[in-house]
Amino acid sequence: MxxxxxxxxxxxxxxxxxxxxxxxxxxxxxxxxxxxxxxxxxxxxxxxxxxxxxxxxxxxxxxxxxxxxxxxxxxxxxxxxxxxxxxxxxxxxxxxxxxxxxxxxxxxxxxxxxxxxxxxxxxxNDISDLSETKAEDKGVIYIDRVFTVKGVGTVVTGFSFTNVEAHEKLVALPYNKEVEIKSIQVLDEDQKSVSTGVRVGFALKNVKEEEIEDLLYLVKPNIKVGKEIEGQINNYKWSTINQGQNHIIVKGHGVAVNIKIDKERAKVISPIPIPIVDNRISVLNVNVKQGKPRVAGYINL
Structure with a gap:
């Protein structure tokens, strides 16, 4: 595997x-x-x-x-x-x-x-190679493409952050729709299963491309998801986190959200359900003037 x-x-x-x-x-x-x-x-x-x-x-x-x-x-x-x-x-x-x-x-x-x-x-001073490491199991698969292959059906590509087996059922976000993995490919080779940290292609069973065209993640059924996240806000002294719209970065996707700040606490309100799989969320303010850091800070969950 x-x-x-x-x-x-x-x-x-x-x-x-x-x-x-x-x-x-x-x-x-x-x-x-x-x-x-x-x-x-x-x-x-x-x-x-x-x-x-x-x-x-x-x-x-x-x-x-x-x-x-x-x-x-x-x-x-x-x-x-x-x-x-x-x-x-x-x-x-x-x-x-x-x-x-x-x-x-x-x-x-x-x-x-x-x-x-x-x-x-x-x-x-330079680098020629790195030692092997294995990505941590987060119970989620990041998805970056959804398309249809003639004779195969709906196919998605992304990176796995969990062990996945053919015929396993996962939840498609942001749709909260159950889907089944029909087959798995890694580097154009068919696989029965795949572990973490790998570029993958999944053929999905009984789901059409237009039903999940904006798919962001496939997650295990036990993974916590939500539209509201609360935590401790940490604002870099060189940057600004504004009340209101900012971007957060969640496992491969940037999401425009509303952030309400009360002293050292922050409440994130997202338009879509997102997987809560890390203990820190990066906050970006992309509207600052050039030369000032767009990395505003982070929220500890």
Whole structure:
């Protein structure tokens, strides 16, 4: 059974992002988020990168929210973008952090030291490979495409964050509709089951594309979902979380929500039900002036 890990490469230097990704895998998919793969036995590493940063931050935040490892390249000459990228990693509490830089270790620690999740990270001048890790089971499958294949039926693609078997029944969000997995493919090969951290394709049974055309997730029946989330708000001192509309990042998808703030508490009101599978939700304010971080903070649940 295939298992894997997902890695996002981040940098203010677009050329460096591609250079690092090419060292870690081979380009396989060229959508708005490029996916590089490296396969070793049943282990599959997926490396994600986006090409529209800094113009767009939500695509990058969505990719990073799927990842258990962030690879951050910090150049010798710093800009506001380097700070924003570090804030993004911190706000999503990405478990494994790798920093690539020619700067001295002491300077790197001064740059990142004020961010609570950067108390531990690996620092390299260059990188050629990474050790195998396995994505955590969250009971959810992130979905990015829904389409129809002649002779097969409705097919969805995404990343698995749970073990899934053929003929298993899952709940489709935001529809709260039960669907059955008819068949599973990984790298164009049929599989009876798949584990976490893997790019997957599922054929679904007895459901039409138009019934789930805006599908975001498939989740296990026991996973908690909701339209309202409450927690402790943490606003970065360089940024602003406004009362009202902001974006939150939830397992691969950016969702425009309303946030009500009362001192250190925040209530998130979402237009759609979302899976509550992480203990921290990143908050973005994409309407700030350029040069000010769009990563506003995070909410601890």
């Amino acid at each position: 295939y298992y894997g890990s997902i890695i996002t490469v981040l940098s203010s230097d677009k050329n460096k992002v591609t250079e690092i990704a090419e060292k870690l895998g081979k380009l396989h998919e060229t959508a708005k988020t490029k996916i590089y793969y490296r396969k070793k036995g049943e282990y599959i590493r997926s490396i994600l990168l986006t090409s529209e940063y800094p113009e767009r931050i939500i695509d990058l935040a969505e990719a990073l929210s799927l990842s258990s490892t962030a690879v951050l390249y910090i150049p010798e000459t710093l800009t506001w973008m380097d700070g924003e990228l570090a804030l993004l990693i911190d706000s999503l509490n990405t478990p494994n952090k790798i920093v690539i830089s020619n700067l001295e270790e002491g300077k790197i620690k001064n740059i990142l030291g004020s961010l609570s999740t950067f108390t531990k990270f690996d620092l390299y």
